[in-house]
Amino acid sequence: MVASTPLTHLYRREVELLALLELKNVTKYYAGPTPALAGVSFTVKEGEFVSVIGPSGAGKSTLLRCINRMIEVTGGEILFGDLAVSKLKRRDLRKLRTGIGMIFQHYNLVDRLTVIENVLHGRLGYKSTLAGVLGLYSREEKMQAFNIIKILGLGEQVYQRCDQLSGGQKQRVGIARALVQNPKMILCDEPIASLDPNASKIIMDYLKKIANGMGITLICNLHQVNVALAYSDRIIGINKGKVVYDGPPGKLTADLTSEIYGTESGELIVDWGERYAS
């Protein structure tokens, strides 16, 4: 028998960490004959920062909504850890949803509630309906929420109502709410589409730290190619429901970008010189 050395231990861990999410030939039809997703397959590793880019209507939001089963796939298979997403019954669906945080373009906060109340909503998936309705959170949950809010630079806004916050601050509340779930993965649907460049940079910097520092997998739908180039470990380009690029930012050329964006590529402004800036 071979003795277990620290090195083999590390290696095994790396092997174990390989795949968190796997899509196998996923298709999605809404009404009508044209698929929103047409045979999408890829695998995402733990801690990977993946950006999904593509023109309007390419299927980016549909893809995210299929992954956490906000909508049903028409065909194919999605595996998240040991869960077969499309076959989950109610109890395991809850397990899936607590394991996957969501960040939205329009934040999806309850504006009249405070920052801490909104952030604690991230714990609802772990609670009975009654405890959730009564807003019963443990001391540990409140401490964790406070700590995350502080890490996201909102220590002074903890008791402020969310309708008094800037867009960038609201999105940081959205990130905090996703983090208190202790998710394995966070899906971000256009997280910076409503923000100015300064706030966008702050949000993207936090997202990068969450993926590469905390080991939480991030899949991020983005409209801005430059941002995807600067922040992602990997870019998936989709057009008309099909994956037309899947690789590192460094290999995404202007020609490949035109292929992803098709007829919309003429409207793209990409500063290729800034691809490694962050």
Ligand SMILES: Nc1ncnc2c1ncn2[C@@H]1O[C@H](COP(=O)(O)OP(=O)(O)OP(=O)(O)O)[C@@H](O)[C@H]1O
């Ligand atoms: N609920 C729905 N019912 C019917 N068709 C839909 C629905 N949601 C999306 N679609 C269609 O599916 C296709 C993919 O849409 P989706 O919103 O996933 O694209 P997207 O890449 O996220 O676009 P955008 O960047 O504009 O948000 C589009 O043709 C869209 O019209």
